[in-house]
Amino acid sequence: DLVRSHRRLRRPRRHRHHGACRARQAAAAVKRRPVQQDDGEPTDWPGSALVSDFLTRQLAGRRLAALSCLTYGRSLKGFALWMKSNGGWDGDWSKLTARNLRDFVIERQGTHNRRSVHNQVSALRAFLADLRERGGITTTPAAGLVLPKLPRSLPKFLTEAQTDTLMDAAEDSEKDDPQEVARDMAILELLYGGGLRVSELCGINGGDLDLGSGLVKLMGKGSKERVVPVGDSAVKAVKDYLTLRGAPARGAPMLLAARGGRLNPRAVQLMLKRKLALAGLPADLTPHKLRHACATHLLSNGADLRLVQEQLGHASLSTTQIYTHLSVAKLREVHRKSHPRA
Template sequence: MDCGSLVYVEPANPKAEAALPAEVQAEWWQPFENYLAHERRYSAYTVRNYRQAFEDFYRWLVLAGVWERGFDALQMRELRDFVIEAQRRFGRRTLHNHVSGLRSFFKFWLRRGKVQRNPFLGVPLPKLEKRLPKFLTEEQMVRLLAGPQQLLASESIDAFTAHRDRLVLELLYGAGLRVSELTGLNYGAIDLEAGVARIVGKGRKERLCPIGRVAVAVLRKFRDEFAPATAPDAPVIVTQRGTRMSPREVQLMLKRYLALAELPMDLTPHKLRHSYATHLLNAGADLRLVQELLGHAQLATTQVYTHVSVARLKEIYAKAHPRA
């Protein structure tokens, strides 16, 4: 084994190299995928990301000439080389996510006795930049939420689309839903009298979400006047064909209203969730309550919004106080 750095050579056609050999998939990937999907109940999106991480690592092992030696023969230096080479292909956050997925992969096989250790434990990673989540101000949210009615008034869209789009925006912001939670929402999960929805979030964890007085009113109107079906298993957010709206369709829909409100076009549906959390904390909501409303497993995930609130307070102080 050459003790020098292992060099990853980018395949001429990465997509052609992406598929795992059938024997590798059957022996190493498929049992882990079943565990993620059925025992951990991870979303299809997360399972897909874990697979991409494993496929990339497998390609590197093959092209670096170390696959045949087996996982237990991997050395720390080799894994450092992998991380260094991966930085050419991925951003730092993606790299962190990939290594996290690979740690989970080896943890799974270590428990089942197929490997002797988790080689990614202790592997150094580049530091992540501390980025505060982007969010809209309350005034910007008002402009965004007014978009569907403006287009309806100008006859740029029909009534169905206007009310459906208003409902999408109200639920993303008024209930702090992830876009996948929104598009997966059925009528049977909503109690309009109580004003709450039963949301199935990451890891198939359920939580109760208040959806807000305004969102309830918009939902009632859309249901009564435009919904093609309202059975318990019928989707709330639908296309004009009556089919469940996809996350991608929601993302594209949002772009229209961002442009209309003259807001940054790189804002995503998730940024409305950021706005929801930030506005709650700015108004004095308890951090643990916001954690529960967002469905975060760890309080640390929610605490990033306190930094946003503090930054906003400092900005207001700097503008308003004579001694600032």
């Protein structure tokens, strides 16, 4: 059913252009730069050694993605600097009290948005729980720290017409190198056809995508592996790209950056900005909006909610249910046609 829903979304197009190692590398990168430093802020801050060790182990063990580690690092650094400025804290995590954490959260709620405070509390809870498990502290003062509730906003997405407009504009990029255009088409089709996260897209290696079956093996959040279909259009786009680029070796990056090497999420974001400008679409649309579009269009075309959950790699069905609001219009239409008193 899910594959049939994919095929209803986009038919193959005729393109004009034919054609555990990673974990160790990531951990090494963290050791070289434990926490991303912000311009103008001190690089030597209280408690940084234990935070660096925590992030290195999380990344090496694939418990957290690189971007999550970066966010955690910034949050923990912000808390440490706040503690230093409010009493001259020396970096001894065993001296923290629940009052310290509560005062920090109260102050942040007055200066930061709810999502930012939520992320900072999450980082503190995870770090202190890990520190307790390793014997660095005997009790965690974050035990009673409650995560701020986040408002459940409706996801923004591209309509089917907008998606087609974007693909047409990307395909008609005359000024770019043919291999780069083919790669960009493969990127867009994979993001939309498979509902991939950008990190999952950039992590695809040679051998992960079966061009015969159209199934791709992905490493999602929490190092959870899943295999999902990407649709005929995406398979066709990847084949065209690999004809020009050459087939990657098993385990080597499938999508290459302009100067070689693995494609990174920022490069995908910038590429999409250029294609949106060519298509005359809103510039605030992000690669993640293509993931939203995939889920929305699958449900609108009759896909089962639980199958869409598996497609997106959601741990909870409630996360996927947010996309059902977009099928309300279709539900009303079906109700109007089918109900005897409609």
